[in-house]
Amino acid sequence: MSNTEQGVSALKGMVGETNVISDPDRLKAYSIDGLTPWAAVLPGSIEEVSRVVAFANERKLSITPRGNGTKMSWGALPRKVDLVLGMERVNRITDSDIDNLSLSVECGMPLSEMQGRLAREGKGYFIPLDPPFSSKATLGGVIATNATGPRRFSYGSARDQLLGLKVVSPNGDIVVAGGKCVKNVSGYDMTKLLIGSGGALGILCEITTRLLPLTEAAATLILPFKELEGAAKFIREIVHSKIFPAAMEVVNKAAMAGIHAESAGKAPYFVVFACENVVEAVERQITDLGASGRKAGAVDVTALKEDGHKAFWAALADFPLALRQRDPNSVGVKANVVLSKFADIVAAMEKEAKERGFDAACIAQAGNGIVQGYLSVGSGADAKAGAVADFFGKIVAEAVRYDGNCIVEAAPRAVKEKVNVWGQPRSDSIVMKRLKEKMDPADILNTGRIIA
Amino acid sequence: MEKEKMIQELAKIVGKEDVLTSEMQIRLYEYDASLIRSKPDCIVLPGSTEEVSKVVKFAHDRKIPIIARGSGTNLSGGSVLTQGGIAMLFTRMNKILEIDTENQRVVVQPGVVTLDLKGVLAKHGYVYQPDPASEKVTTLGGNLGENSGGPHCLKYGVTSNHTLGAEVVLYDGTVVNTGGKSLDNPGFDLTGVLVGSEGTLGIVTKMILRIMPNQEAVKTMMAIFNSIDDGGSTVSAIIADGIIPATLEMMDNLTIKAVEEAYKVGFPLDAAAILIIELDGLKDGMERLSERVAELCKKNNVREIRIAQNQAERDKIWAGRKGAFGAVGRLRPNYLVTDGTVPRTKLPATLKKVFEISKKYNIPIANVFHAGDGNLHPLILFDERDKDELRRVHEAAMEIMKVCVDMGGTISGEHGIGVEKLEAMHFVFTAKDLLAMNRVKKAFDPDGIFNPGKVLPPQTQAA
Numbered sequence: 001m002s003n004t005e006q007g008v009s010a011l012k013g014m015v016g017e018t019n020v021i022s023d024p025d026r027l028k029a030y031s032i033d034g035l036t037p038w039a040a041v042l043p044g045s046i047e048e049v050s051r052v053v054a055f056a057n058e059r060k061l062s063i064t065p066r067g068n069g070t071k072m073s074w075g076a077l078p079r080k081v082d083l084v085l086g087m088e089r090v091n092r093i094t095d096s097d098i099d100n101l102s103l104s105v106e107c108g109m110p111l112s113e114m115q116g117r118l119a120r121e122g123k124g125y126f127i128p129l130d131p132p133f134s135s136k137a138t139l140g141g142v143i144a145t146n147a148t149g150p151r152r153f154s155y156g157s158a159r160d161q162l163l164g165l166k167v168v169s170p171n172g173d174i175v176v177a178g179g180k181c182v183k184n185v186s187g188y189d190m191t192k193l194l195i196g197s198g199g200a201l202g203i204l205c206e207i208t209t210r211l212l213p214l215t216e217a218a219a220t221l222i223l224p225f226k227e228l229e230g231a232a233k234f235i236r237e238i239v240h241s242k243i244f245p246a247a248m249e250v251v252n253k254a255a256m257a258g259i260h261a262e263s264a265g266k267a268p269y270f271v272v273f274a275c276e277n278v279v280e281a282v283e284r285q286i287t288d289l290g291a292s293g294r295k296a297g298a299v300d301v302t303a304l305k306e307d308g309h310k311a312f313w314a315a316l317a318d319f320p321l322a323l324r325q326r327d328p329n330s331v332g333v334k335a336n337v338v339l340s341k342f343a344d345i346v347a348a349m350e351k352e353a354k355e356r357g358f359d360a361a362c363i364a365q366a367g368n369g370i371v372q373g374y375l376s377v378g379s380g381a382d383a384k385a386g387a388v389a390d391f392f393g394k395i396v397a398e399a400v401r402y403d404g405n406c407i408v409e410a411a412p413r414a415v416k417e418k419v420n421v422w423g424q425p426r427s428d429s430i431v432m433k434r435l436k437e438k439m440d441p442a443d444i445l446n447t448g449r450i451i452a
Numbered sequence: 453m454e455k456e457k458m459i460q461e462l463a464k465i466v467g468k469e470d471v472l473t474s475e476m477q478i479r480l481y482e483y484d485a486s487l488i489r490s491k492p493d494c495i496v497l498p499g500s501t502e503e504v505s506k507v508v509k510f511a512h513d514r515k516i517p518i519i520a521r522g523s524g525t526n527l528s529g530g531s532v533l534t535q536g537g538i539a540m541l542f543t544r545m546n547k548i549l550e551i552d553t554e555n556q557r558v559v560v561q562p563g564v565v566t567l568d569l570k571g572v573l574a575k576h577g578y579v580y581q582p583d584p585a586s587e588k589v590t591t592l593g594g595n596l597g598e599n600s601g602g603p604h605c606l607k608y609g610v611t612s613n614h615t616l617g618a619e620v621v622l623y624d625g626t627v628v629n630t631g632g633k634s635l636d637n638p639g640f641d642l643t644g645v646l647v648g649s650e651g652t653l654g655i656v657t658k659m660i661l662r663i664m665p666n667q668e669a670v671k672t673m674m675a676i677f678n679s680i681d682d683g684g685s686t687v688s689a690i691i692a693d694g695i696i697p698a699t700l701e702m703m704d705n706l707t708i709k710a711v712e713e714a715y716k717v718g719f720p721l722d723a724a725a726i727l728i729i730e731l732d733g734l735k736d737g738m739e740r741l742s743e744r745v746a747e748l749c750k751k752n753n754v755r756e757i758r759i760a761q762n763q764a765e766r767d768k769i770w771a772g773r774k775g776a777f778g779a780v781g782r783l784r785p786n787y788l789v790t791d792g793t794v795p796r797t798k799l800p801a802t803l804k805k806v807f808e809i810s811k812k813y814n815i816p817i818a819n820v821f822h823a824g825d826g827n828l829h830p831l832i833l834f835d836e837r838d839k840d841e842l843r844r845v846h847e848a849a850m851e852i853m854k855v856c857v858d859m860g861g862t863i864s865g866e867h868g869i870g871v872e873k874l875e876a877m878h879f880v881f882t883a884k885d886l887l888a889m890n891r892v893k894k895a896f897d898p899d900g901i902f903n904p905g906k907v908l909p910p911q912t913q914a915a
Contacts (some may be wrong), residue, residue, distance in 0.1 A: 041675065099692040100826075102794040157635070159644055160613050173884040181793040183610060183825045183865035185599045185648045186873075186880050187907060192612065192644025199813075201640070202888075213694025240553070242668040242734070280737030334588055334748045336634040338555040369555075371635050404634035422638045427628040431896065434642050438895040439888070451639040
């Protein structure tokens, strides 16, 4: 038996015959930036994850964790991919303490499935996270990439919502961080360190998160603007007011066409609010935001409620998913800047894309300074890679000017070969490298892909 | 290294007048707000990041322990130099460097007093949310080290939720920047792990904090109960109803009496429990929400609900709450406060256990705490000159922490592990959990010069 065959056989012993995929044809679906693993392993429990990881650590096999595969294009080109660890079977709810507003659930659980179950529980609850790929992403993938969405404006991100994590360390140890209390300073805040760590410091297996009750009322307001500047000025007025909508986004026409086609023709830019609160407060927000929007130059005000409201935000979250289905070579970048400069980034993305023959779809968390930009690349990706890399370089430079940075979230291999997907290197990367070396000395987790 | 030589070298870095060495000065820094005492070898007051870096480099080259201190209000022994060494004070590094309302951030040096920042921000219509009871004296650097909370953390989160970046001096004197004014800088969340690390990973010399516009409306209510059980059940009922007030604070009878005697804020002396409930947000709908809260109080046998009619009445209620530790401190020569946290559903059951423990050890325990967070603060009252009582106090404190863990909670919600809770870490964490934390410590501070002997139990540190 070859080494690989022996490995496959040992892994089958750990997780069961049918839960190890080694057939080359089936494995293609698990390849990362063109590198195909020699096995995909689908453990059924945290204990099984632990055994597989310990096995890999002893043999220095590289592991890439995977949920539903929406973020396999995240990160730098891997140096090595031996095993893909599919987490979809590790998906149990382990502690549902609704009255305490906390929930523990394993990481293979899709976010949308969990939200659906929570909505049906009692008066209705939700996990305050609404990241891109919401309909497909697993909790593990969302947390590992610290993916956030519009409602971050009012609810914060995973670092504000997660109370604890259970992870499998690179040596196979099952390690618990945090707990189910909303305040906890017992030892280091390992949970924060692991959120957004891209699975490079441990395999995320279970999260404990805060829950919130669904709000009494909810509505969406869409306000089209002829100029980006006008939209930005209006956002500034609202960000600094006491009106506190749940979300405030600025979306350009290219993105709106995929989110809410009936609005897309109205103007090149849109300010969109989600209002979620008690009934009286939502009514007030609709009235005030609509009136001040018109004063600020909005050419229209459209309010969506109930299903229309839900459908809008679902479509916004799934915009990159739909784009990728149309164009597997599509590129996604995420810029983070001081919140007053989001519009400068939107403008830069549009301009730099246009100059290179692309049309940038932009979705900006205007109150948070996060701008997602998407380019449709289509066929001939290799030939266009240089242009995409140049585009990215320009956006990184622009974002750095505004105290931020920009990363590539998805791109064809040819593009990744030309750029540092993590944007401009930072002074604290020396500490990140030391952390990675201490926590994963054999460098088996997501080898080469994550920042350090 | 000889002490004289050390003093000379440090004086070269920060200036002679900013190295304190007299016996009297040393004794001023041998304690914090816990029961732990130990003398530093010397005290330095750097005036800049560069000076901090040079002092750290000096300590690193000679393997001398170094502890950053703010106002010394630490409640777990975290700012006491149990192994001697250099106490670094941030008294001189107390500038608000930038108020950037446009981007809703402030940049501060760690020596800024928490309430001073708030005072300045109020003029701009902004607020920095964390509000530890001791905010009048605590420094923002100390808040970062301990991940301080406070009443409003129920709705707004603790220090870590509002700390977005830091300038940090590493173990060898290197200066790096973590996070920033913008969110989601690439890489691991080093800011997140630095907050609450009790000065054991690095020395923060600059902090970037989130600020928010003030809310439009605030409603402060005081609910008075004849039984502590009813107070606890009300807290659980409000959370379970899906209402997240801005604060949900509780005081028991011993505390109420002490506060009333000290400050005359109008608390009824015979009440078994008082809840301070504050709602904030848009004024629209707030009336109905407060009626809903009142209804839940009534369902749980509330005796009386008082609603603050103006800012003066609101301030009076809060003066009573924020002065509670001081007031209780007048009852006996010493108190030990623990800050175990439990799931909100377990509050009534946990309180019952705390009263049983008080009886069992024959020591008075006053309770004043962040009920909405499930964060207890049993103040165990005693006289440290009575050695037997002191022993019982420590046993009672350990038992309370154990109870919290058994209820599904943890040993510290906001005061930190320091020295006092080292052994209790084993209640919560396995050897493997602690080993993982130790790897983080080693990555940041391989020689163990930053605040040695804190946070991680000795067995872990040896590993």
